[in-house]
Amino acid sequence: MTREDKTAAIAVLKEELSNAPFFYLADSSTLTVAKINKFRRMCFEKDITVKVAKNTLIQKALENEPESKGYAALFEALRGPTTILISSNPKAPAKLIEEFRRTESRPILKAAYIDSSVYLGDDQLVNLTKLKSKDEMVGEIIGLLQSPGRRLASQLTASGSKIAGIVKTLEERGE
Helix, strand or coil, X not given: CCHHHHHHHHHHHHHHHHHCCEEEEEECCCCCHHHHHHHHHHHXXXXXEEEECCHHHHHHHHHCCXXXXXXXXXXHHCCXXXXXXXXXCCCHHHHHHHHHCCCCCCCEEEEEEECCEXXXXXXXXXXXXXXXXXXXXXXXXXXXXXXXXXXXXXXXXXXXXXXXXXXXHHHHHHC
């Protein structure tokens, strides 16, 4: 790979990773070509972009980004073969890896970058599959905000019918 090729590859990686709020680094080595193709097909179906790049190129692409993004914590995971999974859904790659590993031993999660949070190691896969998407979180918050109003409305409705029942009973007794 020439210097110009490396510079171009770094620029492409930098663009893709800096624009991606969620990406995973995994090790899919030792998988056969057929299994890799199956994994890539599953990724395509779930709208996950798959890239394979040299660790040094990945690190150079992330080094020049602002420190506030927290990419430096990912550098320790850049050892051995690395597959990059980029998605618009934070837990989609984790669920895909978990699903694929029901029949295979790999890919192994090296690290995940979720909105400036870094998850290191394969043991984080369970936590990542339980992450809630933005839409799920908004739905939960709306539900929690509506809950007190619903309870108050049901209490008012119930109280009204209780009062009507008491008035009716008193009216019957008075006759």
